[in-house]
Amino acid sequence: DSGVTQTPKHLITATGQRVTLRCSPRSGDLSVYWYQQSLDQGLQFLIHYYNGEERAKGNILERFSAQQFPDLHSELNLSSLELGDSALYFCASSVVLQGNYGYTFGSGTRLTVV
Amino acid sequence: AQKITQTQPGMFVQEKEAVTLDCTYDTSDQSYGLFWYKQPSSGEMIFLIYQGSYDEQNATEGRYSLNFQKARKSANLVISASQLGDSAMYFCAMRENTISTGNQFYFGTGTSLTVIP
Numbered sequence: 429d430s431g432v433t434q435t436p437k438h439l440i441t442a443t444g445q446r447v448t449l450r451c452s453p454r455s456g457d458l459s460v461y462w463y464q465q466s467l468d469q470g471l472q473f474l475i476h477y478y479n480g481e482e483r484a485k486g487n488i489l490e491r492f493s494a495q496q497f498p499d500l501h502s503e504l505n506l507s508s509l510e511l512g513d514s515a516l517y518f519c520a521s522s523v524v525l526q527g528n529y530g531y532t533f534g535s536g537t538r539l540t541v542v
Numbered sequence: 543a544q545k546i547t548q549t550q551p552g553m554f555v556q557e558k559e560a561v562t563l564d565c566t567y568d569t570s571d572q573s574y575g576l577f578w579y580k581q582p583s584s585g586e587m588i589f590l591i592y593q594g595s596y597d598e599q600n601a602t603e604g605r606y607s608l609n610f611q612k613a614r615k616s617a618n619l620v621i622s623a624s625q626l627g628d629s630a631m632y633f634c635a636m637r638e639n640t641i642s643t644g645n646q647f648y649f650g651t652g653t654s655l656t657v658i659p
Contacts, residue, residue, distance in 0.1 A: 470649060520587075530592055531579075535585065536587075538585065
């Protein structure tokens with residue numbers, strides 16, 4: 429168990445709709461990273477939040493937005509959904525692994541847009 | 543240019559044999575970290591092993607070892623005594639430390655490993 433909690437595990441929705449994915453990092457972890465994993469694009473970095481502030485942006489579409497709340501949980505909002513947004517969405521925390529900083533991932537939210 | 547390159551989309555290995563999954567990376571940083579993750583069909587990403595750029599010895603973790611060749615910028619994962627449960631996607635990743643972006647990670651496209659009984 430990574431300690432990073434993502435909900436829901438599965439989500440099926442129609443094109444044009446809006447969804448919210450939720451991530452709770454490990455207790456005490458200030459960082460949340462969001463990644464999108466689709467079949468043709470691999471793992472794509474979306475956005476990084478640290479203690480409520482946006483630290484870095486990757487290949488995040490304008491239709492997508494995220495925020496991190498005072499209790500450190502984060503939400504990724506996806507709007508005007510398209511078929512191509514179907515993917516596995518991960519959040520991760522930065523943790524010490526074998527003495528150095530690495531990622532520990534949540535179990536992911538599998539989004540299917542129909 | 544790709545930061546992480548995994549040239550083997552798919553690999554097969556006989557059970558109990560060893561297998562090497564290739565990974566090359568591209569960075570101009572002196573300080574960086576290299577990671578391998580396993581993604582079984584259930585979807586979760588599982589951390590396997592880490593190698594720091596200043597580590598002189600190859601990292602080992604149980605049946606996993608990382609063949610680190612800094613001059614060649616390669617960080618191959620070696621799995622010894624393969625088991626059926628090793629069948630999964632394997633991702634190589636690199637962490638660069640930049641002041642502006644913090645711990646920025648880059649992932650390869652992955653290698654699908656199938657262990658044959």
